[in-house]
Amino acid sequence: xxxxAEVAKHAGVSASTVSxxxxxxxxxxxxxxxxxxxxxxxxxxxxxxxxxxxxxSRSNVIALMMPLRTDMYVPVMMEIxxxxxxxARTHGYDVLLLTGEEGAPAVRRVTGSGLADAVILMDVELDxxxxxxxxxxxxPAVLIGLPxxxxxxxxxxxxxxxxxxxxxxxxxxxxxxxxxxxxEAPAVYQxxxxxxxxxxxxxxxxxxxxGLRLMHRPCETGYGPTMATLARILEExxxxxxxxxxxxxxxxxxxxxxxxxxxxxxEDASVIAVCPDQVVLQASVRLTSVSIPAExxxxxxxxxxxxxxxxxxxxxxxxxxxxxxxxxxxGPVPV
Amino acid sequence: xxxxAEVAKHAGVSASTVSxxxxxxxxxxxxxxxxxxxxxxxxxxxxxxxxxxxxxSRSNVIALMMPLRTDMYVPVMMEIxxxxxxxARTHGYDVLLLTGEEGAPAVRRVTGSGLADAVILMDVELDxxxxxxxxxxxxPAVLIGLPxxxxxxxxxxxxxxxxxxxxxxxxxxxxxxxxxxxxEAPAVYQxxxxxxxxxxxxxxxxxxxxGLRLMHRPCETGYGPTMATLARILEExxxxxxxxxxxxxxxxxxxxxxxxxxxxxxEDASVIAVCPDQVVLQASVRLTSVSIPAExxxxxxxxxxxxxxxxxxxxxxxxxxxxxxxxxxxGPVPV
DNA sequence: AGGGCGCGTCGAAGCGCTTCAACGCCCAGC
DNA sequence: GCTGGGCGTTGAAGCGCTTCGACGCGCCCT
Numbered sequence: 177x178x179x180x181a182e183v184a185k186h187a188g189v190s191a192s193t194v195s196x197x198x199x200x201x202x203x204x205x206x207x208x209x210x211x212x213x214x215x216x217x218x219x220x221x222x223x224x225x226x227x228x229x230x231x232x233s234r235s236n237v238i239a240l241m242m243p244l245r246t247d248m249y250v251p252v253m254m255e256i257x258x259x260x261x262x263x264a265r266t267h268g269y270d271v272l273l274l275t276g277e278e279g280a281p282a283v284r285r286v287t288g289s290g291l292a293d294a295v296i297l298m299d300v301e302l303d304x305x306x307x308x309x310x311x312x313x314x315x316p317a318v319l320i321g322l323p324x325x326x327x328x329x330x331x332x333x334x335x336x337x338x339x340x341x342x343x344x345x346x347x348x349x350x351x352x353x354x355x356x357x358x359x360e361a362p363a364v365y366q367x368x369x370x371x372x373x374x375x376x377x378x379x380x381x382x383x384x385x386x387g388l389r390l391m392h393r394p395c396e397t398g399y400g401p402t403m404a405t406l407a408r409i410l411e412e413x414x415x416x417x418x419x420x421x422x423x424x425x426x427x428x429x430x431x432x433x434x435x436x437x438x439x440x441x442x443e444d445a446s447v448i449a450v451c452p453d454q455v456v457l458q459a460s461v462r463l464t465s466v467s468i469p470a471e472x473x474x475x476x477x478x479x480x481x482x483x484x485x486x487x488x489x490x491x492x493x494x495x496x497x498x499x500x501x502x503x504x505x506x507g508p509v510p511v
Numbered sequence: 512x513x514x515x516a517e518v519a520k521h522a523g524v525s526a527s528t529v530s531x532x533x534x535x536x537x538x539x540x541x542x543x544x545x546x547x548x549x550x551x552x553x554x555x556x557x558x559x560x561x562x563x564x565x566x567x568s569r570s571n572v573i574a575l576m577m578p579l580r581t582d583m584y585v586p587v588m589m590e591i592x593x594x595x596x597x598x599a600r601t602h603g604y605d606v607l608l609l610t611g612e613e614g615a616p617a618v619r620r621v622t623g624s625g626l627a628d629a630v631i632l633m634d635v636e637l638d639x640x641x642x643x644x645x646x647x648x649x650x651p652a653v654l655i656g657l658p659x660x661x662x663x664x665x666x667x668x669x670x671x672x673x674x675x676x677x678x679x680x681x682x683x684x685x686x687x688x689x690x691x692x693x694x695e696a697p698a699v700y701q702x703x704x705x706x707x708x709x710x711x712x713x714x715x716x717x718x719x720x721x722g723l724r725l726m727h728r729p730c731e732t733g734y735g736p737t738m739a740t741l742a743r744i745l746e747e748x749x750x751x752x753x754x755x756x757x758x759x760x761x762x763x764x765x766x767x768x769x770x771x772x773x774x775x776x777x778e779d780a781s782v783i784a785v786c787p788d789q790v791v792l793q794a795s796v797r798l799t800s801v802s803i804p805a806e807x808x809x810x811x812x813x814x815x816x817x818x819x820x821x822x823x824x825x826x827x828x829x830x831x832x833x834x835x836x837x838x839x840x841x842g843p844v845p846v
Numbered sequence: 847a848g849g850g851c852g853c854g855t856c857g858a859a860g861c862g863c864t865t866c867a868a869c870g871c872c873c874a875g876c
Numbered sequence: 877g878c879t880g881g882g883c884g885t886t887g888a889a890g891c892g893c894t895t896c897g898a899c900g901c902g903c904c905c906t
Contacts (some may be wrong), residue, residue: 177625179892190856195894202895205854222623226564227892230861235561237626240608244597246590247789254589255581261610262579270626271608273575275596288557290512290862291572291605399795425793432767454582458760460734514862525886530864537865540884562862565891625892849906856899862891869886875879 178221187215198223229290238264238481239292241274241282241306243299247397248361249424252452252470253298256320259474260296267482269293280309287315294481296320300331302368316484318477322370326493330484332476335495336371339466340378342500343420343448346464348386351509352418352446355383356409357392358426365394375422375450391416397425406433417509422450431460431505442507448500462504469496513556522550533558564625573599573816574627576609576617576641578634582732583696584759587787587805588633591655594809595631602817604628615644622650629816631655635666637703651819653812657705661828665819667811670830671706674801675713677835678755678783681799683721686844687753687781690718691744692727693761700729710757710785726751732760741768752844757785766795766840777842783835797839804831 184191189208196202197212204212215221229235240260242253261271272292274282276299283306286292293316297306300321310317311328319331347355357379359365360372376392383390391413395405406429410416421427427449431441439445441461449455449465456463476494483490519526524543531537532547539547550556564570575595577588596606607627609617611634618641621627628651632641635656645652646663654666682690692714694700695707711727718725726748730740741764745751756762762784766776774780776796784790784800791798811829818825 177892180894181892191893192857192895193855196855199894203854208854220623222620224565224892225624225626226561226570226863227861228894229561230559230565230863231892231894233861233894237607242593244593246586246593250586250589251581254585257608258577258579258581258610261608262612265610265613270621272572273592273596273606273608275593275600277597278600285557286605288555289560291560398792428763457733460738512862515864516862526863527865527887528885531885534864538884543884559862561893562891563864565893566862566864568891847906849904851902851904853901853903854899855901857897859894859896861894864889864891866889867887869884871883871885872881873883874881876877 177224178219180221180223183212183215183219183221186219187212233290235290235293236269237272237292238269238478239272239274239283239286239295241276241295241297244275244277245299248364251424251454252468255452255454255470256298256474256477259471260478263475263478267478269478269482280306283309283315284313287313293485294318296477296481299369302370302373316481318480318484320473320477322374322493322495324370328491330480330491330493332473332480332494333371333496334468334473335498336374337378337381338495339450339498340375340380340420341382342378342466342498343375343450344379344382344386344388346448346500346502346506347418347420347446348383348388350418350446350506353387353509354389354413354416355379355391355418355420356413356416357390358406358409358419358421358423358430359392359394360423361397362394372422379420388418395423395426397423399429402426402429403433406430410437417445418506419445419447420450421447424451424455427451427455427459427463441505444510446506446509448506456503464501464503464506466498466500469499472496512559513554515556515558518547518550518554518556521554522547568625570625570628571604572607572627573604573813574607574609574618574621574630576611576630576632579610579612580634583699586759586789587803590787590789590805591633591809591812594806595813598810598813602813604813604817615641618644618650619648622648628820629653631812631816634704637705637708651816653815653819655808655812657709657828657830659705663826665815665826665828667808667815667829668706668831669803669808670833671709672713672716673830674785674833675710675715675755676717677713677801677833678710678785679714679717679721679723681783681835681837681841682753682755682781683718683723685753685781685841688722688844689724689748689751690714690726690753690755691748691751692725693741693744693754693756693758693765694727694729695758696732697729707757714755723753730758730761732758734764737761737764738768741765745772752780754780754782755785756782759786759790762786762790762794762798776840779845781841781844783841791838799836799838799841801833801835804834807831 184194264271295317298320300319302324322331322333364372449463452468456465519529599606630652633655635654637659657666657668699707784798787803791800
């Protein structure tokens with residue numbers, strides 16, 4: 177293993193000079209810098225991360241806590257994770273992967289040991305058990321998701337309330353009155369992963385304002401249960417012409433069911449999906465959708481974390497504005 | 512921050528004693544150990560990872576290199592990743608997340624800097640650019656996937672050749688003669704991500720032996736292209752009664768198409784999927800399938816890595832035996 | 847021409863831990 | 877009663893880096 181001292185000797189300078197060349201924390205003359213850089217190249221030097229962390233009490237690592245679950249919105253999670261890893265690298269950070277399984281103690285362990293400088297928490301629940309610890313530890317952290325109480329926390333999320341409102345507006349604008357909301361699995365609501373509720377809130381509030389008659393049903397994943405739920409909705413309120421689907425696995429099923437009933441999309445029924453673009457690409461119809469900007473969320477999260485580590489210590493809630501893309505699954509209400 | 516020295520003082524012993532209590536590398540009397548452990552508890556001590564890595568030249572971190580792509584077999588990747596993280600923890604390791612984007616240099620960077628002790632590479636291609644570097648560096652590494660040349664490498668993967676053979680056997684056993692193989696996207700074959708080819712090899716070899724007439728088509732993801740490919744297959748060889756699908760997004764489409772043509776499954780056509788169990792759960796039919804044991808792969812990979820780090824230095828190729836679960840989508844050939 | 851200033855470089859201390867050689871104590875053996 | 881051998885414990889060195897204060901040189905200003 178090549179050490180800084182060897183580089184220094186090879187370049188004919190002192191160790192500290194090499195260190196300063198590396199960190200740029202002091203001015204080094206162009207000539208010296210070049211010498212040092214050449215030596216680094218020639219010897220294939222890589223600074224020892226541990227030594228660095230020890231001396232500077234900075235590890236340049238961000239811990240990312242992902243849910244252990246692999247049954248729900250996996251592609252979104254994955255895309256966020258990849259965005260985080262990529263963005264982190266551009267800021268000189270590496271990413272340590274924690275699973276949610278260990279919970280708060282994992283956060284303590286990792287930061288207590290100086291393994292990571294900060295944490296990004298995914299899949300935050302309204303009343304998340306990891307939050308008290310986070311708050312009291314004063315550890316730089318960013319949540320992806322929005323808990324009930326955000327005081328003293330930095331959060332990044334899609335503005336799901338606005339998302340709901342946007343959907344309501346779009347459908348109302350097309351003349352729809354009876355709208356069914358196909359929600360996430362009941363488990364999601366039970367866990368109080370806020371986003372589903374927030375979408376619903378937005379939908380309801382704007383819906384009330386615009387005179388929509390909303391009906392909401394959570395929708396179990398898995399073929400049988402999904403179909404049963406959808407069938408029941410269509411049966412209970414046959415006059416429904418607008419559908420908002422926030423459930424990856426129900427989108428295609430709903431389209432199939434409508435087709436089977438001889439109802440054309442968008443002529444007889446309008447469907448909006450709240451889903452990642454990926455799902456839109458896979459759908460049998462060019463879906464009007466509000467996309468979940470996974471990549472942007474990951475990037476934002478890292479940028480907030482980096483800002484915090486740089487001392488720009490503003491706690492803030494970053495709500496990304498939803499964008500509704502009108503494609504071919506929504507149209508004026510049938511006459 | 513609490514240091515080992517403080518723990519030592521608090522417990523009335525020397526620093527080295529505390530260290531030995533922690534590592535268990537020397538015998539410590541029960542009484543002393545208890546004292547020390549109590550002090551650790553009371554002070555909330557966490558050993559500093561950097562200092563540890565510096566002194567012991569072991570970071571207790573495994574780097575995991577995932578593909579950057581988020582368009583393909585994402586759930587499998589995710590499940591593997593989670594299994595890796597979880598298993599790693601049970602062995603006292605943490606996991607550092609690298610994206611494939613940086614390629615070989617990232618491997619060098621991370622291990623050169625002592626940030627990680629070993630690497631797990633996912634999504635290995637037949638002629639992977641990261642392999643030469645790995646081989647020459649002698650760095651402990653485990654691949655998930657099987658490159659063309661495995662000398663000097665440890666690999667973990669499902670035995671896809673056996674998987675193909677298993678499918679051929681099952682269908683042949685049921686009397687099928689004309690079998691269509693719906694493969695992954697063309698891009699997968701072009702990248703030479705070995706598994707798709709290996710499945711095909713197994714299928715072909717066993718198929719020849721058992722007198723199957725195979726036809727193979729890669730299948731683009733995305734609704735339109737998928738449907739087009741499937742339709743073409745059914746048209747070209749209407750006599751096909753057996754289907755092997757190795758493409759998450761084509762399974763449900765194929766089932767739909769068959770249904771639409773009035774062909775019942777399994778009475779008129781048999782379908783086997785090679786896919787994670789997750790997909791089976793979502794399908795409209797109880798699918799006969801060979802499952803992709805993502806969790807087992809992740810676990811195996813970590814265990815191999817840990818064994819290597821412990822000095823059990825056998826390079827080996829671990830091929831997990833496929834299991835075909837007969838459900839309700841395969842049956843005897845129609846008479 | 848002399849003093850001061852600033853730029854670029856250096857030396858040394860110290861981050862928190864592991865580990866090795868060494869040490870003291872107690873007990874068994876003669 | 878004295879010695880030898882373990883066992884449990886300790887002290888100190890050193891891992892590779894950062895960082896602070898200091899230092900020397902050349903230049904500008906007077």
